[in-house]
Amino acid sequence: NAGVTQTPKFQVLKTGQSMTLQCAQDMNHEYMSWYRQDPGMGLRLIHYSVGAGITDQGEVPNGYNVSRSTTEDFPLRLLSAAPSQTSVYFCASSYQLSGANVLTFGAGSRLTVL
Amino acid sequence: ILNVEQSPQSLHVQEGDSTNFTCSFPSSNFYALHWYRWETAKSPEALFVMTLNGDEKKKGRISATLNTKEGYSYLYIKGSQPEDSATYLCAFYSGNTPLVFGKGTRLSVIA
Numbered sequence: 001n002a003g004v005t006q007t008p009k010f011q012v013l014k015t016g017q018s019m020t021l022q023c024a025q026d027m028n029h030e031y032m033s034w035y036r037q038d039p040g041m042g043l044r045l046i047h048y049s050v051g052a053g054i055t056d057q058g059e060v061p062n063g064y065n066v067s068r069s070t071t072e073d074f075p076l077r078l079l080s081a082a083p084s085q086t087s088v089y090f091c092a093s094s095y096q097l098s099g100a101n102v103l104t105f106g107a108g109s110r111l112t113v114l
Numbered sequence: 115i116l117n118v119e120q121s122p123q124s125l126h127v128q129e130g131d132s133t134n135f136t137c138s139f140p141s142s143n144f145y146a147l148h149w150y151r152w153e154t155a156k157s158p159e160a161l162f163v164m165t166l167n168g169d170e171k172k173k174g175r176i177s178a179t180l181n182t183k184e185g186y187s188y189l190y191i192k193g194s195q196p197e198d199s200a201t202y203l204c205a206f207y208s209g210n211t212p213l214v215f216g217k218g219t220r221l222s223v224i225a
Contacts, residue, residue, distance in 0.1 A: 033212060042217035043158075043203070058212065090157060099146025099207035102160035 002026050006091050006106035013081040013113045021076040021109050023091030029104070031097040032074040036060065036087040037108075043090065049074055050097050081113045116140055118206045120216035127194050128224055134190040135219040137204030141185035146207040149178055149189055152218065153200045161189075161202075194223040 007022045025032065033048035035058075045058030049068040063085060065077040074093075078085060089109045094101040119138040127133045139147065146165045150158040162171040167182040175192045191198055201220045205213040 035215075040217065043215040045212055045214075048212050097210065097212065099148075099165060100163060102148060102163055103150075103158070103205075103213065105157035105159070107157050 004091055004093055004104050004106035006089075006109050008109060009107065010110050011112070013078070013111065015081060015083060015113060017081050019078050019081065021078075021089055021091075021111070023074045023076065023106060024072050025074075025091075025093045025104070026072065027093065027095075027104065028071065029093035029095055030071065031095070031101070032068065032091065032093045033058070033103070034064070034066065034074070034076045035090045035092060037090060038087050046076065046089075048097075078111075081111075083113045085111065086113045087111060116206060116208060116211075116214045118204060118214050118216040120202075120204060120219050122219060123217070124220040124222070126222045126224060129194060129196060131194050131223075132190065132192045133194055133221070134188050135202065135221075137187045137189070137216055139185050139187070139204070139206040140208070141183060143208040144182045144185075144206075145209055147180055147182075147187050148205040148207070148213060149187070150203040150205065151200050152203055158203060189219075191221070194221075196223045196225050199223045 004025045030051045034046040035043040047066040049055045091106040092103040149161040152158040164180040169180040177190045180187045201218040203218045205215045
């Protein structure tokens with residue numbers, strides 16, 4: 001049982017390049033989400049999804065795009081990378097969007113934009 | 115945006131000391147409060163989910179209490195050990211919107 005798998009673990013981009021961070025879970029979780037972690041800022045929600053075909057914006061969605069075509073996968077796309085998007089990105093999932101369900105986090109993806 | 119505050123921001127304690135820190139959250143529209151433990155270079159892992167006013171949860175030397183009427187939760191660590199060094203995050207759930215995380219309390223336990 002792999003849990004939440006994020007790829008890549010590390011990535012360096014140049015300003016203006018695009019890329020996709022992959023997130024997959026094998027726990028049949030309906031709820032999936034993307035956070036970014038910056039020093040002194042804690043975890044900030046970028047986008048989330050309560051099920052296949054449904055996505056919504058979080059606190060800091062600008063510059064990012066998501067889709068949820070399957071229950072298992074929730075990729076995060078950076079459309080035109082900017083230095084301000086240098087961060088550590090975490091994907092997290094839970095059975096449902098519910099206070100009773102804890103989040104299971106992936107191992108994180110460290111992105112540097114030059 | 116809901117405001118979830120954690121204090122202190124960081125804490126250094128000696129091995130064997132007991133310690134506690136606070137999570138403050140809005141007292142209205144309360145559904146649940148989560149605590150997560152986040153070790154350096156790893157990902158956050160759930161410690162507790164608390165849903166009822168007066169809830170107390172315990173896991174080994176770590177325990178937590180909840181006061182939903184005044185909007186706070188305490189996390190206690192008894193007899194701190196170096197392996198307790200981590201950032202402790204709380205997260206507030208108010209209904210159909212996602213969890214809102216505090217910025218965490220970074221604990222360092224000195225041997």
